[in-house]
Amino acid sequence: MHDRSSVVRAVEFYSGIGGLHLALKRSKVPGIIVKAFDWDPNAAKVYNANYGPSLATKKDIFELSAPLLASYCADFWILSPACQPYTVLNPNAQGILDPRAKSFLHLVQNVLPELVEMGAHPTHFLVENVGGFEGSTTRQILVSQLHSLGYTTAEFLLTPLQFGIPNSRLRYYLLAKTAPFTFPACVQAEKTYRCIPQYHEHDYKTPSPWIDPRMNFDMELNDMHASEIRHYLDDEDGSPSSPHLHAVSDRVLEKWGRLFDIVLPSTKRTCCFTRGYTQLVERAGSIIQMNTELDTGKTFDSFLKAQAAGQQDAVSILRPLLLRYFTPSELLRIFHFNPPLHQKKIQSSLLSTISSTAIGAKRDESSPSNFEFVWPEGISNKTKYRLIGNSVNVHVVTDLINFLYEDWEPGLTTARKNP
Numbered sequence: 001m002h003d004r005s006s007v008v009r010a011v012e013f014y015s016g017i018g019g020l021h022l023a024l025k026r027s028k029v030p031g032i033i034v035k036a037f038d039w040d041p042n043a044a045k046v047y048n049a050n051y052g053p054s055l056a057t058k059k060d061i062f063e064l065s066a067p068l069l070a071s072y073c074a075d076f077w078i079l080s081p082a083c084q085p086y087t088v089l090n091p092n093a094q095g096i097l098d099p100r101a102k103s104f105l106h107l108v109q110n111v112l113p114e115l116v117e118m119g120a121h122p123t124h125f126l127v128e129n130v131g132g133f134e135g136s137t138t139r140q141i142l143v144s145q146l147h148s149l150g151y152t153t154a155e156f157l158l159t160p161l162q163f164g165i166p167n168s169r170l171r172y173y174l175l176a177k178t179a180p181f182t183f184p185a186c187v188q189a190e191k192t193y194r195c196i197p198q199y200h201e202h203d204y205k206t207p208s209p210w211i212d213p214r215m216n217f218d219m220e221l222n223d224m225h226a227s228e229i230r231h232y233l234d235d236e237d238g239s240p241s242s243p244h245l246h247a248v249s250d251r252v253l254e255k256w257g258r259l260f261d262i263v264l265p266s267t268k269r270t271c272c273f274t275r276g277y278t279q280l281v282e283r284a285g286s287i288i289q290m291n292t293e294l295d296t297g298k299t300f301d302s303f304l305k306a307q308a309a310g311q312q313d314a315v316s317i318l319r320p321l322l323l324r325y326f327t328p329s330e331l332l333r334i335f336h337f338n339p340p341l342h343q344k345k346i347q348s349s350l351l352s353t354i355s356s357t358a359i360g361a362k363r364d365e366s367s368p369s370n371f372e373f374v375w376p377e378g379i380s381n382k383t384k385y386r387l388i389g390n391s392v393n394v395h396v397v398t399d400l401i402n403f404l405y406e407d408w409e410p411g412l413t414t415a416r417k418n419p
């Protein structure tokens with residue numbers, strides 16, 4: 001029997017490639033994921049290759065029942081439901097009416113109250129969704145249900161830029177627990193994250209206005225605090241003159257090139273990478289210009305002039321910019337699945353110092369600092385981009401889990417009856 005007094009048992013819903021799993025692993029909380037659910041077979045395959053065979057089950061979450069979920073004896077539910085019903089990028093987003101919202105509402109409205117009645121409910125929650133979710137009816141239902149079942153909640157709108165990571169990815173987060181949040185900790189969080197946690201208690205209907213980092217005058221400051229994107233790039237970039245494997249094709253450059261968000265290795269931000277990265281151009285994620293000698297704007301002006309004058313092969317003017325997509329491994333670093341290269345170098349030199357001084361010391365493969373995300377055989381680049389674009393920034397979620405378990409001490413996990 002598992003010792004429930006010292007380890008937090010978590011179930012992960014909408015598990016994707018396990019950004020929330022990794023965040024729990026890297027947090028101060030000694031937690032384990034006991035089960036994960038996602039209906040996408042590729043996501044489950046990647047998840048299981050990284051975190052343990054058969055941990056993620058391919059399943060429609062709408063079909064999960066309270067007795068099944070009670071059997072996992074979970075203290076903590078972590079969930080990042082489908083965001084399409086709420087995203088501002090989808091002009092036809094239908095919120096609660098979208099069929100993709102149905103499985104999450106099933107968990108909140110049907111399963112959770114049944115678990116509370118059984119005395120088998122989780123004590124802690126973390127929900128992640130897109131910026132825009134905060135204004136949805138689903139969020140109102142979620143918060144009111146949690147409060148009526150005795151949970152307290154705190155809500156955040158956060159972007160990795162606020163954490164010094166050069167990527168804008170505005171996300172809504174809700175934390176909930178059966179114990180109250182302590183107010184000083186909320187103030188502390190405000191200081192750390194430079195955003196106001198929405199501390200609702202029982203006043204969810206009249207929340208104070210959301211502080212949206214997109215509107216934040218601090219944003220420029222945050223931007224300056226972020227590290228340069230060069231630290232997240234792959235080490236080798238081949239010969240600068242040969243086309244990179246992920247180079248933007250002439251065809252795309254010719255037709256859509258001017259619509260890309262283009263960054264340099266020295267830039268301290270990128271825009272949000274979505275599941276459509278490399279398939280869509282606008283608002284799908286930044287591309288990088290590897291030739292820093294050329295001025296982007298002037299080069300594009302020359303190209304547009306040549307194109308307007310009907311010059312054949314006008315696109316050859318853009319080629320020297322060496323424009324390319326970020327590679328999947330670079331995105332994994334930006335999303336903090338894998339450490340940025342400069343951190344990795346520090347880590348590996350530390351490791352070699354430790355192992356050279358501790359004779360016979362074994363490398364602990366289960367330690368979060370030794371984790372290296374892997375892709376199993378047969379996952380195409382297109383699928384990799386889709387899965388990463390769906391995922392979360394692991395660093396941000398790790399901080400949130402630490403904040404949620406602000407008062408965690410070994411032995412404090414509430415042991416409940418095993419139904």
Ligand SMILES: C[S@@+](CC[C@H](N)C(=O)[O-])C[C@H]1O[C@@H](n2cnc3c(N)ncnc32)[C@H](O)[C@@H]1O
Nearest residue numbers: 014016017018019038039040060061080103391
């Ligand atoms: C926003 S992504 C979550 C990504 C995940 N947190 C990660 O780190 O990769 C939403 C995931 O929910 C899955 N999904 C959506 N609706 C589902 C349902 N009804 N049942 C199971 N999985 C579902 C999708 O396949 C997708 O992987």
